[in-house]
Amino acid sequence: MKTKTFLKILGLVLSISTVSFSQNALPVPAAPETQVPAEQVPAVVETPVLPAVEVIKQEQAVPAVVGDSYRFFLGGHAGYFLLLTGYPNYGSLNLGYGGMLKIKTVSNGIISPWFFGVGYDLFPLLAPTGGYGVSEDIYAITGFMGLTFFPASFVSPYLSIGVGAYGDHVKMETPYLLNSGVVEYTYVFPGINLKIGIEINMLLITVYGEAGIHAILEPGQALGYYATHAVVTGGVLWNF
Numbered sequence: 001m002k003t004k005t006f007l008k009i010l011g012l013v014l015s016i017s018t019v020s021f022s023q024n025a026l027p028v029p030a031a032p033e034t035q036v037p038a039e040q041v042p043a044v045v046e047t048p049v050l051p052a053v054e055v056i057k058q059e060q061a062v063p064a065v066v067g068d069s070y071r072f073f074l075g076g077h078a079g080y081f082l083l084l085t086g087y088p089n090y091g092s093l094n095l096g097y098g099g100m101l102k103i104k105t106v107s108n109g110i111i112s113p114w115f116f117g118v119g120y121d122l123f124p125l126l127a128p129t130g131g132y133g134v135s136e137d138i139y140a141i142t143g144f145m146g147l148t149f150f151p152a153s154f155v156s157p158y159l160s161i162g163v164g165a166y167g168d169h170v171k172m173e174t175p176y177l178l179n180s181g182v183v184e185y186t187y188v189f190p191g192i193n194l195k196i197g198i199e200i201n202m203l204l205i206t207v208y209g210e211a212g213i214h215a216i217l218e219p220g221q222a223l224g225y226y227a228t229h230a231v232v233t234g235g236v237l238w239n240f
Contacts, residue, residue: 071111073102073206077235081123086218086227090136091126098122100144102237104151111152116145119162121214123229133173138229140166140214142193156199166191166216191216195231209234 076099083092098121105112118141125136142164149157168187197210214229 069106071104071106072240073100073104073117073237074240075099075206075235075237077208077210077233079231079233081214082230082232083125084213084228084230086216087125089128094124094126096121096123096231096233098140098233099235100237104148113148113151114145115148115158115160116143118143119164121231123231134170136168136170138166138168138216140164140191140193142191144193144195146195148199154201156201158197158199160195160197160212162193162195164191165189166214189217191226204239206237206239207234208237 076097078095078097081094081096083090083094098119100117100119102115102117104115121140121142123138125138127134127136142162144160144162146158146160165188168189170185172183174181191214193212193214195210195212197208197212200207209232211230211232214231215226216228218227
């Protein structure tokens with residue numbers, strides 16, 4: 001009995017000692033807080049995440065690079081050729097015809113205002129009266145280049161310049177000549193032409209009209225002496 005009483009008293013003393021020690025223990029100092037200035041705090045940039053549909057739309061909006069291509073225009077024309085200087089005693093006005101291949105550049109779907117090509121013209125001369133069995137024609141094969149104003153419009157005016165070879169073909173027929181009774185010869189000489197025109201652009205064809213001057217260096221004449229013709233023609237070009 002005495003032993004049990006002693007143990008209870010000893011447990012009570014230990015409990016009181018433990019409580020006293022916990023109250024008298026030194027407090028543990030807390031770590032000081034470090035304050036960083038606001039200007040030194042890096043800003044967090046949030047990158048927006050686009051939905052998949054928006055990404056597809058943006059990719060489709062980027063234009064594709066088409067590159068350069070060419071459009072070809074082939075056709076013919078007819079009209080009046082008026083002799084201005086040279087060929088004395090010849091008739092001044094006559095009908096003629098010709099054709100051309102015109103090429104235009106298309107860059108990224110835009111038609112260039114510049115063009116180039118090859119042209120052919122034939123304008124008969126009216127030989128002097130009294131020249132029995134004599135015919136004379138001038139034909140020209142020229143390369144040209146030009147500038148179109150408003151090339152994408154329905155109506156487009158243009159200017160062009162061409163240089164090339166002009167041939168003067170003379171043919172004489174008479175029963176008094178030997179062999180076939182026909183004598184032919186051709187002079188070939190340089191020339192230049194300047195033209196102003198207008199195009200009416202349609203889906204598959206282009207209708208055009210133009211006026212210009214052909215200046216030709218006559219054979220056997222001093223440099224600078226030209227025969228000149230004024231021309232007024234109209235024609236059709238097929239686009240392909």
